[in-house]
Amino acid sequence: ILYKEVAWADPNLSIDDDRSSCQDTDSWYYHFEGVNDNIERINGTGPEYVTAMIGNSHIKPHTLYAAYVTTKMVRHQGARNAVSNIAFVRTRFAVPDPPRITKAEALGIDEIL
Structure with missing residues (x-):
């Protein structure tokens, strides 16, 4: 899961915005959620639904974030x-x-110290 703080929900936002071709840095924070072979599937088939909790110093209360999910490796x-x-x-x-x-x-x- 990659996420970053944004000022507004821009429908034209790209994952490549704010990236530099000269530096190996970008403005997206990264949270890795490992594979869990014990994930229950509906009727034994279909996609896996995974809930990830991200709680760290990069997350602020009542703040808008853009987020997307990417696979690290596909089997x-x-x-x-x-x-x-x-x-x-x-x-x-x-x-x-x-x-x-x-x-x-x-x-x-009418006065308190």
């Missing part, structure tokens, strides 16, 4: 790597921090 002779379309997802709001007030003192009916 079929003559097959090429597959790349999905780009999807746009917004992360959820973060759980607020608990109050940090350790001491409060009323100085009057």
Whole structure:
């Protein structure tokens, strides 16, 4: 799974945007999800449905991300790597921090220290 923060859901966004031909860097973050032979298939056939949780310092709350999936290796002779379309997802709001007030003192009916 490759993903990056975006300002808006641009339908013309390409996976090659922001890549440099002179440098081996790009703006997409990479999350690898390994093969699991124990994945249950509907009726024993059909595609595998995998849920991947990405939680790291690159993910921000209530932020729009572009993401796409690519195969690292395909188990079929003559097959090429597959790349999905780009999807746009917004992360959820973060759980607020608990109050940090350790001491409060009323100085009057409308004033707190």
